[in-house]
Amino acid sequence: MKVIDGKAAAAAIRAEVAAEVAALSFVPGLAVVLVGADPASQVYVRSKAKQTVEAGMASFEHRLPADIDEATLMALVAQLNADDAVDGILVQLPLPAQIDAERVLRAIDPAKDVDGFHPVNVGLVATGTGGIVPCTPDGAMALIRSVQPQLDGLNAVIVGRSNIVGKPMAQLLLAANCTVTIAHSRTKDLAAVVRGADVLVAAVGRPEMIRGDWIKPGALVIDVGINRVDAGEGKARLVGDVAYDEAATVAGAITPVPGGVGPMTIACLLRNTLRAAIARRG
Numbered sequence: 001m002k003v004i005d006g007k008a009a010a011a012a013i014r015a016e017v018a019a020e021v022a023a024l025s026f027v028p029g030l031a032v033v034l035v036g037a038d039p040a041s042q043v044y045v046r047s048k049a050k051q052t053v054e055a056g057m058a059s060f061e062h063r064l065p066a067d068i069d070e071a072t073l074m075a076l077v078a079q080l081n082a083d084d085a086v087d088g089i090l091v092q093l094p095l096p097a098q099i100d101a102e103r104v105l106r107a108i109d110p111a112k113d114v115d116g117f118h119p120v121n122v123g124l125v126a127t128g129t130g131g132i133v134p135c136t137p138d139g140a141m142a143l144i145r146s147v148q149p150q151l152d153g154l155n156a157v158i159v160g161r162s163n164i165v166g167k168p169m170a171q172l173l174l175a176a177n178c179t180v181t182i183a184h185s186r187t188k189d190l191a192a193v194v195r196g197a198d199v200l201v202a203a204v205g206r207p208e209m210i211r212g213d214w215i216k217p218g219a220l221v222i223d224v225g226i227n228r229v230d231a232g233e234g235k236a237r238l239v240g241d242v243a244y245d246e247a248a249t250v251a252g253a254i255t256p257v258p259g260g261v262g263p264m265t266i267a268c269l270l271r272n273t274l275r276a277a278i279a280r281r282g
């Protein structure tokens with residue numbers, strides 16, 4: 001059984017990005033917009049800013065109060081679209097209820113949409129004709145390829161159908177010639193579906209929901225979940241969507257939580273920003 005080291009893989013991507021950035025005649029810029037004070041989002045945004053600067057790029061942070069209206073946010077997006085120093089725009093999700101997140105995502109210039117959430121990029125990725133690939137599926141795919149470069153004909157099961165992870169993950173695995181199943185909360189006999197997976201991607205956000213005896217011996221298990229659970233004595237512990245200790249006795253390879261898919265997301269975001277900068281500025 002192999003434990004897939006996402007920390008090392010992410011560090012390698014960041015080093016590549018930094019080397020390419022250093023060779024450019026301009027400084028790529030990433031703008032991150034955070035609305036409100038969701039604690040998890042604040043942690044992500046801080047890490048993004050730090051790693052952006054470490055890669056030699058400019059980080060522009062925009063923090064807005066939770067009660068702003070949609071028009072204010074749309075005006076900021078328009079300003080960032082027009083700003084030549086900004087190559088990538090990321091609006092941190094989730095957004096407060098009074099804001100239509102889909103409308104905001106559609107307002108981002110697709111060429112600067114380093115999250116890959118704009119319908120134009122979603123469509124390009126779905127048709128295999130280019131586009132910006134969402135960061136978490138991109139990172140998960142890199143980890144899959146690191147242990148299994150040849151995926152032709154394998155059964156891939158994705159648990160979770162979000163726009164951020166599940167759906168784009170399905171497109172990438174399909175493009176890699178897997179037979180793809182997307183399972184979700186209404187799936188009948190989820191355990192049986194998961195047992196058919198040569199490649200399993202868990203992205204449901206339910207702590208340790210996927211048990212070891214659901215996993216096909218030798219399967220490649222990618223755990224996208226990051227769940228904070230009570231560890232007693234007022235402490236919290238991070239666990240994935242897969243019951244790791246059980247799964248590790250059956251799987252051929254598995255990503256740990258933390259240290260698996262998590263670190264890959266920002267590394268792929270930096271790579272998307274570099275690519276967007278080169279595409280836009282030549």
Ligand code: GUN
Pocket residue numbers: 090091092093094115135136164265
């Ligand atoms: N919230 C959780 N993950 C993400 C992400 O990858 N991008 C954005 N914009 N928000 C998120």
